[in-house]
Amino acid sequence: MFKPKGSANQGLNIIIVGCGKVGTTLVEQLVKEGHDITLIDQNRQKIQALTNTYDVMGIVGNGASYSVQMEAGIENTNLIIAVTESDELNLLCCTVARRVGNCAAIARVRTPDYSKEVGYLREKLGLAMIINPELEAAKEAARILYLPTALEINSFAHGQAELVKFRVPKNNLLDGITISDLGKKSPANTLICAIERDGKVHIPSGDFIIHEGDVISFVGSRKVSKPFLEYIGFKTHQVKDTMIIGGGKAAYYLAKQLLHMGVSVKIIEHDRARCEELSILLPKAIIIHGDGTNEDLLKEEGIEYVESFVPLTGIDEENILLTLYARQVSNAKVITKINRITFKDVISRLDLGSVVYPRYITSEAIIAYVRAKKDSMHSNIETLYHMFDYRAEAIEFLVDDESAVTNVPLMDLALKKNLLVCFINRNGNIIIPSGQDCIMVGDTVMVVTTHTGFNDIQDILQ
Template structure:
């Protein structure tokens, strides 16, 4: 597809990288000529220096033949204007990043009346992911499918865990739990396991199941299942605001430490039920005074990755609660993953994930639309949810007769709300939602799971 990306900041550059890998024809627009030159050289894309809301600039970028325009500049208003002009100048679909809480509350109205295909707020989506983790603190990461009916939960096997030394094929017999192991990460490698694989200490295991059955599983392996009762948040930005708002609704106590006095005053008005502390979140004496050692959870959400990493390391030394660390630059992910920072949240990758899902669905040609897409450990594996329509060539064929590609697992079939853990005799029907996990990244259709 021909895709135009307006804005080459963190999100724009990440999208350029991911979409160019998938073989799309990318054009980028930004006001900074140095940034445009660097990104266009790195990813072999056409780069244009200029204002993405300019009709002339969009025409130069090929808006008349474009399939999609993605506006991710630092200005919400500019993003919306880019999309509006793109709709008038061409016939492409449009996606706008909108971060202002005022606009976010009116996202549906904006989307419908401006003809946008998607309005995405990275900070809000990051807050939603953190909220899920604080409600289920045993998990490192939670991915939601089937509109919340099914979840993939990642957790680390610690010393003394009952799973240590157990073969996957014996899980059901030993624990009487209806869960399926989808991936095992060991020494930086992501494995799609068979029943013979033995789980070991420090493995990061992913299971797929319903929320209720997941709770039963974690209870049987003696891992914490109760949601946290309080949260200490460092940094008073938009992620913290959205997060606090959701946690307070769930009855979780919230304490935010913010350095800027003016922002503290804003948050006090916006979040009257939260405790807002004006102070430096890196001040150890302040953190001890505010009760870090007794906190049920700690989220370092400042604008500096280095500060967030150091804060989480300090919190880990003082408390046993749930840790959340916001990191935008994941180039050194092997180092970051070795530091025991709890759950890592990256708003720019969350944004990339949602937009990639939309692009894959647009690219569909065979008979199964992508409903949900999650990247596992960046580019090492993917979990995808497909909706099966009448054109799929896999309908009615027993799974055991499908010549599935290597390193691929059909994890779940949702048939009219009935969650099926698939076995060889099961088959796919029209209207099913099918979840697949694979290290063969960039599947576009359910038909791609079989060998040609």
């Protein structure tokens, strides 16, 4: 066992099995939020690297083994998170932990066969959550292709509300307008909740002036996103067709959703056996056997005329190069999937269109659960998204108890600076609040803030 470098925290005791990309992202975040972490992995180097960098315990061994879990302190653990490369091992780790300790369990499960049975598995194995990064990344990509002028779309209130991100183009009517003037003129009931300019994130007040090049996030009910973007001069029709490079799990999930939306799909995959599999799984898609990084093949298959292009190879560098190539030869909407987070500054300076990070999607869902579990008195976290490279958070709270924030007009609450209450969801009705509106028990409430680590709705108060 590797010893930690620091003292005990007042957070939860959490065991993470698997020190791959998602495991590492979770360690980074959960240590920051003050939890006691024990890592289990069979790779000694990975354990050593993480215990040297972070204040965590590390055990080299099989996370599904009873004796290894006992050594890791499973009997005093609040939560086990299994994110190894193997679905079966993840499910077994959680099953053993649920029998031995009295802890909650989260498993990463990526195989399509299992993902159809998520409800059954979760209930029968007593899991708190089963998370599928490829499926979640595909959902995010499908949302973007439904509204291709957006850079990013996150959904809240069980899909009733959306947080949409876009960049203000040259000569756009938003250039030089204040937030309050836009609010008066726009026919769609939306709220601009965050603006990134020159690398700095602003939670804007009414007198904030928008400029060309600003990256803006706005929130509204699902049905107003399109009218708002149309009002500011963006095209909003969903794409008619897409070309996907790579035929892995994420490609399968994305193609399935796009075909369901009526989008034609072409997948280029180099492995013949996988092509045959995909043609049975996705009879309505066109499956091409070939090298998706071959320029001639891409031209032959119509990259210059396609409306959207999504490289989903397993290699980030290939995805980035393919995106940059598509940008040069076509007007396609591009989405780039990136797994690693190294060279982040370089990546953010490249024109990669919409970027999807599966490991972030996974860690956000898990962190939302962890924060909700951390004894929130009056509320629960329903949804959590990190915005602008972790410099702001969008959090949706379920208000399940009376507290200092309920039944008081928002204008009378002493809210923290750099924080906006963006919407109140009352019985499925999305309210963009004014100062007179109150938060009530039973509502879900979404806030955007540059503060981090909120666990409870009362954290919005000074």
